[in-house]
Amino acid sequence: MVGLTRILFSAFAIVALPALASPPDISPLPTVRPSPAADAGTVETIATRSPRAPSALAVVTSIRPQMRADVPPSFAARAAELRARAEEATRTRDPEFRAWIEDFKTRALAMGIRERTLTRAFEGVQLNTRVLERDANQAEFSRALWEYLDSAVSATRVRNGRTQFEEYRDTLARIEQQYEVEAEVVVAIWGLESAYGASRGSTDIIEAMASLAYDGRRQDFFEEQLIAALRILDAGDTNPRNMTGSWAGAMGHTQFMPTSYLQYAQDFNGDGRRNIWSGDPTDALASTAHYLAEHGWTYGQPWGMEVELPNGFDFALAGEQERRPVRFWNDQGVRLAEGGDIPDHGQASILLPAGAQGVALVIFDNFRVIERYNPADAYVIAVGHLGDRIGGGPAFEADWPRQDRALTFAEREELQRRLQTAGHYDERIDGIIGPNTIAAVRRFQAAIGVTPDGYASPSILERLRRG
Structure with a gap:
């Protein structure tokens, strides 16, 4: 959805975290220049330098949706006329x-x-x-995080991402080598922003x-x-x-x-123009990798990993602002969802985007780099998870609280006002569910004896309404 340093969209994304537009899921992939076949050395570059499994390189079948049949010229002309009038x-x-x-x-x-x-x-x-x-x-737009992810990381988007990864494997290998940003992350951003070029x-x-x-x-x-x-x-x-x-x-x-x-923006194909608009995505993909690199991307570091929290976990420790060494989280009993200790990739935080009943993540500094592209947690999680899936990784193991719905903008403002009246919130009423509001929700939850996970759910708003 967003272009880099997009202040306008950033503001909206913070206001309504799950309110991001979903790129088309079934749009026909654009007609693009065929990529020359990658030589063995190029394939090895992605496969050996990337910390992820090279299974995505095995995709060999194009699964492009079928294009609509041609329409009669007279009908097409009339349709064009009506579109122009509209x-x-x-x-x-x-x-x-x-x-x-x-x-x-x-x-x-x-x-x-x-x-x-x-x-x-x-x-x-x-x-x-x-x-x-x-x-x-x-x-005014509002959408639950899991609804957004259902579209953003759908089977179709993963499949199309792997197809595009395969088609541009040689170009992506060179981009990855030059900018030291994993190719699957770049492809994931492409998929989220324009459905791999179909909706530019x-x-x-x-x-x-x-x-x-x-x-x-x-x-x-x-x-x-x-x-x-x-x-x-x-x-x-x-x-x-x-x-x-x-x-x-x-x-x-x-x-x-x-x-x-x-x-x-980069002129990666060397034609003298930084062309991000054409059917050929080369310059755009390189520009995205360059952007991430310039904002501190660490090659080989995950954006985040799904984890399981131990019984009795102190939810006051959760939140992007609580950065601790990986050893601290391992000592707390936090474990990877697939089993085992969290690998040491530097300072890390525990993120609970849907509270204690949803997916739990350990996030690293690369999470924050993707935030520079778009600061909404929903977007960052979608990019990271889509990149993992394109690279052959599994879907999330835990589920989401699908019985809940997203709060509307008016309800988020009401939540803040009621938290303020209850003595838990003293910031501006802006409808933004950020760290201050999450901390206020956590204080209210602790006061009423429920799990203090900071999740601003409809049930919490209803409890505040009851006084």
Whole structure:
């Protein structure tokens, strides 16, 4: 979903942890350039340098969904006409917006953007009201973590990921060797962000960024993204109408925001352009690996591992902020779900994303690196688990509290207000279930004699309502 350093999406993801959009699960995979067959040495590079089992390299059968049959030209033309009319209905010729563009052009010229670029970039651009509506309504979406993971790490997405891993094995081996980021993690981000390129987004980025900047709710942020997009055009990496992506500005196979593109995008195929928009994902995959590497990725370290907690575990020790040596957790009796001690990969935390009744994880520093791509726990877990599954790893052994539903944004605010009234919470009422709210829930749970796991469930809200 997000492109790198996506402040906008980051805010939404924190507000509603499970509210992330699910990339299409059954979309036809895009037609891409065939990858040359990998030689034995290249295959060995992934298989021997990666800490994971090389079983993913054994995938040899393409399992692409069947494309829809061709439709008659007359029907296709009519459908295109209707789509164009629907799109036009969301774009308005607002004279105030035109005046804002002219003022913005003056400022952009002063910042070094060429006049020719500005003319081409804003040709035909109109106020996109659909983008503004989607921006205004983000906080209302709500989805349980396990529902998100059911889609994000579905059998179809795992299967397609292994197919793409096999198809691009030579390219991925070179990317892994250069940036020292495991190939399956890069492929997992690709799968989550655009369903392996099938859903890269078709919104005009210049029009979207201009509309959002004009709207003014986060004017500075979107003006910064708009200037960055114009610099990309100035550099000649793409043309204005080819610069498409999500309604909030994320672009290409792995959904980079314009500012992140300027800082981290790579020309890995050596054609002189950092092209993340085309059917060939090479530059996008390398850019993602580069981003993770620049943010501190440790090669050979897991993002996290499923664990079992001992009877009597002190739930006050759980939480991303409680970082302890692995030996500490082993001494506490925490064990891998598959059996045995936790291997020493440095400082680690115990994460309970759905409380004591859900999957328990031990997470390492690479978890936090993926957070730099998108800080929502749901997203990080999905990327990590999908990467493990693409690499041949098992599904989670524990289940989730599927009888629960996700709290709505209004309910999360109510939860905080009621915790505040009960004397357990003194922070801002913002609907964000972060460390402070989790700690407040834990204090309330301890006060009423239930397992203090910090899980903000509907039953906890109902208990608060009863006083």
